[in-house]
Amino acid sequence: MAKLSLTIERIVPFHDLDPMGVVWHGNYVAIMEEVREAFLEKYELGYLKMLDEGYVEPVTNINLNYKNSFVYGDTMLLEITYKPTKSARLEFEYKFFRKSDGMLMTEASSTQHFVCRANNELEYSRPDFYTNWQKKWDVFNL
Secondary structure, eight states: OOOOOOEEEEEOOOGOTTTTBBTTTTHOOOHHHHHHHHHHHTTOOOOHHHTTTTEOOOOEEEEEOSSOOOOOEEEEEEEEEEEEOOOSSEEEEEEEEETOOOOOEEEEEEEEEEEEETEEOOOOSSOHHHHHHHHHHOOOOO
């Protein structure tokens, strides 16, 4: 089974801070979206491809576990890992590290479900293009 993951760097900008001088907790969801988009593009499953296939993928669950706070100028190492599932959904785990000392700052997860654009209904079976993508990247033996 192949492990699909990606790590990107991001320097904490001033506009991410709250009045206490740390990254505002609400910005983590947007940061997760940044790294998720980069992952999907790297592994050839970008949002535009899924739109072309007739699907949108709304986020249906997000879980965040804050362990420590980033401050202005910190370099974040953002690691995303795809969690294979035979359901019609995308599942990811995230780890946010501070580059200067390798400290794990935040752990998170997200789930997105496939919704057919034509009828706005939730898919209960994996779309063919998604099954083919999983086979291409050998995420598990089908």
